[in-house]
Amino acid sequence: MSAQGFDPELFLQLGQEVLAQQAFSRLLGAELTHLVPGEAELQLPLRDELRQQHGFVHGGVISYLADNALTYAGGTAMRVPVVTSEFKINYLRPAQGERLIARAKAIGVGRTQCVCRCEVYAVVGHEETLCALAQGTVTKMGEAPPG
Amino acid sequence: MSAQGFDPELFLQLGQEVLAQQAFSRLLGAELTHLVPGEAELQLPLRDELRQQHGFVHGGVISYLADNALTYAGGTAMRVPVVTSEFKINYLRPAQGERLIARAKAIGVGRTQCVCRCEVYAVVGHEETLCALAQGTVTKMGEAPPG
Amino acid sequence: MSAQGFDPELFLQLGQEVLAQQAFSRLLGAELTHLVPGEAELQLPLRDELRQQHGFVHGGVISYLADNALTYAGGTAMRVPVVTSEFKINYLRPAQGERLIARAKAIGVGRTQCVCRCEVYAVVGHEETLCALAQGTVTKMGEAPPG
Amino acid sequence: MSAQGFDPELFLQLGQEVLAQQAFSRLLGAELTHLVPGEAELQLPLRDELRQQHGFVHGGVISYLADNALTYAGGTAMRVPVVTSEFKINYLRPAQGERLIARAKAIGVGRTQCVCRCEVYAVVGHEETLCALAQGTVTKMGEAPPG
Numbered sequence: 224m225s226a227q228g229f230d231p232e233l234f235l236q237l238g239q240e241v242l243a244q245q246a247f248s249r250l251l252g253a254e255l256t257h258l259v260p261g262e263a264e265l266q267l268p269l270r271d272e273l274r275q276q277h278g279f280v281h282g283g284v285i286s287y288l289a290d291n292a293l294t295y296a297g298g299t300a301m302r303v304p305v306v307t308s309e310f311k312i313n314y315l316r317p318a319q320g321e322r323l324i325a326r327a328k329a330i331g332v333g334r335t336q337c338v339c340r341c342e343v344y345a346v347v348g349h350e351e352t353l354c355a356l357a358q359g360t361v362t363k364m365g366e367a368p369p370g
Numbered sequence: 371m372s373a374q375g376f377d378p379e380l381f382l383q384l385g386q387e388v389l390a391q392q393a394f395s396r397l398l399g400a401e402l403t404h405l406v407p408g409e410a411e412l413q414l415p416l417r418d419e420l421r422q423q424h425g426f427v428h429g430g431v432i433s434y435l436a437d438n439a440l441t442y443a444g445g446t447a448m449r450v451p452v453v454t455s456e457f458k459i460n461y462l463r464p465a466q467g468e469r470l471i472a473r474a475k476a477i478g479v480g481r482t483q484c485v486c487r488c489e490v491y492a493v494v495g496h497e498e499t500l501c502a503l504a505q506g507t508v509t510k511m512g513e514a515p516p517g
Numbered sequence: 518m519s520a521q522g523f524d525p526e527l528f529l530q531l532g533q534e535v536l537a538q539q540a541f542s543r544l545l546g547a548e549l550t551h552l553v554p555g556e557a558e559l560q561l562p563l564r565d566e567l568r569q570q571h572g573f574v575h576g577g578v579i580s581y582l583a584d585n586a587l588t589y590a591g592g593t594a595m596r597v598p599v600v601t602s603e604f605k606i607n608y609l610r611p612a613q614g615e616r617l618i619a620r621a622k623a624i625g626v627g628r629t630q631c632v633c634r635c636e637v638y639a640v641v642g643h644e645e646t647l648c649a650l651a652q653g654t655v656t657k658m659g660e661a662p663p664g
Numbered sequence: 665m666s667a668q669g670f671d672p673e674l675f676l677q678l679g680q681e682v683l684a685q686q687a688f689s690r691l692l693g694a695e696l697t698h699l700v701p702g703e704a705e706l707q708l709p710l711r712d713e714l715r716q717q718h719g720f721v722h723g724g725v726i727s728y729l730a731d732n733a734l735t736y737a738g739g740t741a742m743r744v745p746v747v748t749s750e751f752k753i754n755y756l757r758p759a760q761g762e763r764l765i766a767r768a769k770a771i772g773v774g775r776t777q778c779v780c781r782c783e784v785y786a787v788v789g790h791e792e793t794l795c796a797l798a799q800g801t802v803t804k805m806g807e808a809p810p811g
Contacts, residue, residue, distance in 0.1 A: 247428035250397070250419045272397045281394035282441075282454055283434025290429045307429055308777070309801060311458035311605040311652060311752055313632045315625035330650060331609035335776075336749070336803075338607045338650055340634075356624060356632055358605060358652045360750060360801070362777075455630070456654060458605055458752040458799060460779045462772035477797060478756035482629075483602070483656075485754040485797055487781075503771060503779055505752060505799045507603060507654070509630075541722035544691070544713045566691045575688035576735075576748055577728025584723050601723055605752035 234258055238295060251287065255295070260302070261329035263295030268322045279317040280345070286312050289341045289357035292327035297337035297361025300329030305337075310359025318354040320347040327357075335363045381405055385442060398434065402442070407449070408476035410442030415469045426464040427492070433459050436488045436504035439474035444484035444508025447476030452484075457506025465501040467494040474504075482510045528552055532589060545581065549589070554596070555623035557589030562616045573611040574639070580606050583635045583651035586621035591631035591655025594623030599631075604653025612648040614639040621651075629657045675699055679736060692728065696736070701743070702770035704736030709763045720758040721786070727753050730782045730798035733768035738778035738802025741770030746778075751800025759795040761786040768798075776804045 238258040242248050242265075251273065257264035267273070267288055275281040290307050298305040327341035343355040385405040389395050389412075398420065404411035414420070414435055422428040437454050445452040474488035490502040532552040536542050536559075545567065551558035561567075561582055569575040584601050592599040621635035637649040679699040683689050683706075692714065698705035708714075708729055716722040731748050739746040768782035784796040 241423060244423035245428060246419050246421045247431060248422075251430075272393050274393045275395075276388060276391035281392060281434070282437045283398075283430070284394060286433040286437060287428070287430025290433060294429075306464075307461065309458070309460040309750065309779075311456070313456040313625070313652065313654060314454070315627075315632055317453075331607070331647065333609075338609055338750075340650065340652075353625065356634065356652060358607065358634075358650060360607060456603065456632075460772070460799065460801060462774075462779055478754070478794065480756075485603075485756055487797065487799075500772065503781065503799060505754065505781075505797060507754060535717060538717035539722060540713050540715045541725060542716075545724075566687050568687045569689075570682060570685035575686060575728070576731045577692075577724070578688060580727040580731055581722070581724025584727060588723075600758075601755070603752070603754040605750070607750040608748070611747075 231259065238263070238299070247287075248291065251284065253288065253291065258295060258299060261296055261300035261332065263292050263299065263327050265292045265295070265325045266322055269320060277317070279319050280323065282314060285314065285318060285323065285343050285355050286357075288323055288325040289327070289343055289355060290359070292325035292341045293339045293357060293359045294361055296327035296329045296339045296341070300332045300337050301361070301363060304364040305361045306364055308360050308362040310357050312355055312357040314355050316352070316354050318343075318345040320345040320352070322346045324351065337361045378406065385410070385446070394434075395438065398431065400435065400438065405442060405446060408443055408447035408479065410439050410446065410474050412439045412442070412472045413469055416467060424464070426466050427470065429461060432461065432465060432470065432490050432502050433504075435470055435472040436474070436490050436502060437506070439472035439488045440486045440504060440506045441508055443474035443476045443486045443488070447479045447484050448508070448510060451511040452508045453511055455507050455509040457504050459502055459504040461502050463499070463501050465490075465492040467492040467499070469493045471498065484508045525553065532557070532593070541581075542585065545578065547582065547585065552589060552593060555590055555594035555626065557586050557593065557621050559586045559589070559619045560616055563614060571611070573613050574617065576608060579608065579612060579617065579637050579649050582617055582619040583621070583637055583649060584653070586619035586635045587633045587651060587653045588655055590621035590623045590633045590635070594626045594631050595655070595657060598658040599655045600658055602654050602656040604651050606649055606651040608649050610646070610648050612637075612639040614641040614646070616640045618645065631655045672700065679704070679740070688728075689732065692725065694729065694732065699736060699740060702737055702741035702773065704733050704740065704768050706733045706736070706766045707763055710761060718758070720760050721764065723755060726755065726759060726764065726784050726796050729764055729766040730768070730784055730796060731800070733766035733782045734780045734798060734800045735802055737768035737770045737780045737782070741773045741778050742802070742804060745805040746802045747805055749801050749803040751798050753796055753798040755796050757793070757795050759784075759786040761788040761793070763787045765792065778802045
C-alpha cells in the first residue's frame with residue numbers, strides 16, 4: 224500500500240505473491256484474479272489431471288479452490304495472517320469446462336474471526352455455471368488451532 | 371465378490387481400481403489402504419508439492435482426502451455409484467509429517483443417501499495426530515445434482 | 518393459485534397455514550411475512566422465554582428460524598413437500614432486540630434437492646443487525662431420510 | 665469440585681443450574697443427565713408442542729438439543745464460559761418417540777476453541793434410534809463473536 228492510500232494493483236500483486244508461495248496452488252495452477260479487502264476471486268484452468276473417473280472436475284479441486292478463496296476474503300478483511308478453520312461446501316452439479324472461478328466475500332468480520340461465503344462457477348467461453356456453494360470461518364493465525 | 375460371498379481382498383482391489391481412474395488422486399498420490407462396506411481408509415504420502423506457504427499441508431489436500439474417503443464409505447455402504455453432495459470440515463491443527471490417513475465411516479445409511487463421518491490424521495513414524503474432522507452426505511448418482 | 522396464474526397473497530396465505538400447523542412454530546411464535554417461489558421471510562418476536570442465561574436469544578431459537586426459512590425457500594422452489602435434510606449455521610454475534618428476521622433463498626434448484634442460503638437478523642426499531650448465516654439442503658419428502 | 669478433587673455429582677449439578685437459567689431450555693423442558701469434562705448428555709421429553717405438521721419432532725428442536733449439548737461438551741472440556749460459534753447438522757430420519765437424547769463429546773480441545781461432535785437419538789422404551797449427527801465449534805466467550 225502506498226503512502227497515498229490503498230493501491231489496488233499492489234494489493235492484488237501481494238496476494239499473488241502469497242499464492243505463488245503455496246506449492247499446492249502451483250501444482251494445481253490456481254490464479255488470483257481479483258483481491259480487495261474482504262473480496263477475492265481465484266481462477267483455475269482445467270486440465271485432465273484435475274478430474275475424477277467420470278470426467279468431471281474432482282470434488283477435492285472445487286473444495287480446494289473454495290477453501291483458498293475463503294481464506295483470501297477473510298484474511299484481507301481482517302488484515303492479519305489467517306487460516307480457514309472450518310468450512311462447509313454443497314456441490315450443486317458436476318463441474319466441467321475450461322476453468323473454475325471461485326468468488327468469496329467476508330460477511331461477518333470480527334477481531335479474531337471472520338465468516339465468509341464463496342460461490343464456485345464452471346466456465347465455458349463466456350458462460351458461467353454455478354457448481355458449488357461454500358461457507359466457513361477464517362481465523363487469525365495463532366488463535367485457531369487447538370493444542 | 372466371489373460366488374462364496376464377500377471377498378475382502380477383491381473388494382479392496384476393485385476400490386483401488388476406481389481410485390486409479392481418478393486423475394486427480396493419481397496427481398496427489400492417494401492410496402486406498404482399507405475398504406469394507408461402509409468403511410474406508412485412504413492414505414497420502416506427503417511431499418513438498420502438497421504444502422502451503424508456512425510449510426504445512428495445504429487445507430485443500432486435507433479436504434480432498436476427507437471428501438474422497440467419505441465417498442468410499444458411503445458408496446460401499448449403499449453399493450451403488452455415488453457422489454459426495456456436501457460436507458463440512460473442521461481443521462483442528464496444522465498438519466505435517468510423513469503421511470495423512472483419512473478414515474471414514476457410513477453412519478446413517480439410506481436408499482439414496484448416506485451420512486458419513488471422517489477423521490484425518492497426520493502421521494510421523496507410528497504416531498498419529500488427529501488434524502481434521504469431516505461430516506457429509508454421499509448421494510446415489512443421478513439423485514444428487516440439481517439441474 | 519388462481520386460474521389466472523400466480524396469486525402472491527394466496528401463496529403467502531397457504532404458507533402461513535402450513536406454519537400454523539407446526540405446533541413448535543406456534544410455541545415459539547414465528548410469523549411468515551414473505552413467500553414467493555424460492556424465497557421466504559420468517560419473523561419471530563422476541564420474549565424472555567427465548568433467551569439463554571446471558572440474556573441473549575438462545576442459539577437454538579436462531580437455528581430453528583434458519584432451518585424453517587430454508588425449508589420454505591426450498592419447498593416453494595421445488596413445489597413439492599420437503600424437509601431440510603442438513604444445514605450449517607455460523608453465529609456472527611449475540612442476538613438481542615425486538616424480533617428476529619430470517620430471509621432464505623433457493624440457490625441451486627434440482628428435481629429432488631435444493632441448496633438454500635439464509636441470513637438471520639436481529640431487529641431493534643428499523644435497524645437490522647446480521648447475526649447468523651446458514652446454508653443447507655432441502656430434500657423432497659420420501660427421498661431424504663435413510664432407513 | 666471438592667478439595668479432594670473432581671466431584672462428579674457436584675459437576676453435574678452445576679451444569680444443571682446453568683441449564684435452569686436458560687429460559688428457552690425451560691420452555692422446551694430439556695434435562696442435563698450426564699456431564700463430565702468434555703462429555704454431555706441432554707434429554708428432552710417429547711410432547712405435542714415440539715412437533716411439526718407431519719407429527720414428527722420439529723427439526724428446530726433437534727438442532728436446539730444438539731447445539732446445547734455441543735456447548736456443554738466444549739465448555740466443560742475447556743473449563744471456561746463458551747458459546748457455540750458454528751455447527752452443522754444432518755438429519756438422518758424423522759424423529760418420534762417419548763424423548764430425545766443428545767450425546768456430545770469434545771474431540772479437538774484447544775485454548776480458545778474446541779471442536780465437538782454430537783449424536784441425537786429418539787427413544788421409545790429402551791430402544792434408541794439415531795436421528796441426527798452434528799459437528800461444530802465451541803468458542804471461549806469474548807473470542808468468538810465478530811464486531
